[in-house]
Amino acid sequence: MELGQLNMLEALVLSWNRLIGKIPQELTRLIFLAKLNLSQNLLVGHIPRGLQFSTLKNDSFGGNLGLCGPPLSKKCGMSDPSELDEEEDSYFASGFTWESVVIGYSCGLVVGTITWSLMFKARKPKWVVEFLEGDFPKKMIRAQKRRLRQRT
Incomplete structure (x- = not known):
């Protein structure tokens, strides 16, 4: 949540860090944020809406099967069976189990x-x-x- 206080932050890359939980609403306060990458984590819930978040693309949140809402095509409150297939494929493609x-x-x-x-x-x-x-x-x-x- 302290990241929301970094007003001059232009890029934030936190991919592949096994982050868990929801994306803090405080991140929407980053008005200079041009690049955000939260992909391949374990994030869940609604993607916050606000200023710079409305300019982000799908790939900023890829691999977080629990996230929903714009810019993702997954609507909140609905489950898509095709996403389960993707999860199984990525499980075997991720390497040795x-x-x-x-x-x-x-x-x-x-x-x-x-x-x-x-x-x-x-x-x-x-x-x-x-x-x-x-x-x-x-x-x-x-x-x-x-x-x-x-x-x-």
Whole structure:
């Protein structure tokens, strides 16, 4: 709300900040505001009307599915089923979700376990099998003893 007191502010870009709630009415007091970008947040409610807000375009508020009123085509108090489809599309297009991480981790775990068991059945690479069965440390101790004997 303190932003409404910045009388000389010409541009305000707050996109992708996960802002929650309503757009404060105090922002309509910014008479020099030429550019406002509140897109891709979690804002809800009516877009305030007033001075510079009447000159703003749709893209200033894009991605805030809870906003309504001019300049958006969504009327307040009505729900549009096509917007639900857009929300679902943006959910999958936004990148990795926890479900995809779990699926990837599970697949990697299965492939790794199968590869690991096949490697032990084939006894290759030999040094890994020897190390895990306990033969490798014994060979290292013998080699160290040989080196000590050679030095003396």
